[in-house]
Amino acid sequence: MRKIVIAGNWKMFKTQAETQDFLRGFLPHLDNTPEEREILLCPPFTDLGILSQSLHGSRVQLGAQNVHWEDSGAYTGEIAAPMLTEIGVRYVIVGHSERRQYFGETDETVNLRLKAAQKHGLTPVLCVGETKQQRDAGQTESLITTQLENDLVNVDQDNLVIAYEPIWAIGTGDTCETTEANRVIGLIRSQLKNPNVPIQYGGSVKPNNIDEIMAQPEIDGVLVGGASLEPESFARIVNYQ
Template identity: 80%
Template sequence: MFKTQAESQEFLLGFLPYLVETPPEREVVLCVPFTDLSIMSKNMHGTRVQLGAQNVHWEASGAYTGEISAPMLLEVGVRYVVIGHSERRQFFGETDETVNLRLKAAQSFGLTPILCVGESKQQRDAGETESLISMQLQKDLVDIDQHNLIVAYEPIWAIGTGDTCEAKEANRVIGLIRSQLSNPDVPIQYGGSVKPNNIDEIMAQPEIDGALVGGASLEPDGFARIVNYK
């Protein structure tokens, strides 16, 4: 929940020039608040940046005050949507069952969902990382097309805390995630205190395909350094 429309436009103006350095095969997606989607879509038209939303409801319309549907997102040019982010699970009652419904809705309208899975510090300390993530995947991915899917591993204990999961450990968990997918080519990202000073090490890991960036994406130059990792 950052940036007004004016602030988002200012960010984009500062960020786009850095993309001349970005390899052509590298995809960049900005997942912005709902109120910013329309203005960002207009300003991103013709650039190589794709537009994403931060959530989507499982119904196309209805009495769901405060929610946003897939057709509403499509109308403003959204192509990707984050689903099951740890903050939605932690603060807003998201469950694996509702995550599954949102994934189905996104895919039924042609959106590509970015499914977030991950464990808390308490769960990690209890040795439950593997079993918890396996359970999340099992429940979240029921009847989901794994050929139109991105998965993001976000260790909750490393989000906004400054405690980055060691790159090799992130690689190990992402390898575990990949082993449980029916499509091994699903892109799997790491998200959790990704910063300009650790992105090179993270992206050097063989199992990690990309990064889901939080606070470090708010400044154009810092985010550009992450996008243009070596």
């Protein structure tokens, strides 16, 4: 049976004080959340310490937004897997479209980061997806297939989450039709050696569309951006019907 993973990606938002305010508003909403749903928060690096302390004993897992492929070294601005595991991080986002677009991530470096994460027991959340230009050119299927082929070389699919994020739907207010998201996620699953890898949808996920998204048979959760920043909003997503 495939695991359901509901993840909040806070990107470059929230100070430590704002993080504590969020938790006070969010955690009480989890009392009746079904046990089979894995809940994950991926804050900026500066918030990982306070979240690690505050989430201890709760059912919320801690994730990071990136990881380097070396255990240490002269890599200014990067973070190593042992630094993350030391403070209780369990998951890490790898290959997010913003990392690929703004910071030069390639399939090669994504692959290196995936393997480094797994080497230290972290579960990577691999992001794949197409731009509007690529979709309009009919390249969605070939692009995603190529991403998967290159990113997953020698990666353990028994310790992996994949997030399908159509880039044109991230932060734009445009949401991929749920049936289309389901179709593409089914395509992704068909390319995997392990059909039980949880595959999330990401792209303008909101409280008012979460029920429809999660009703699709191929979708195993969501990777949420802006809507994960407000306690009530993210709680509604976590407690989808």
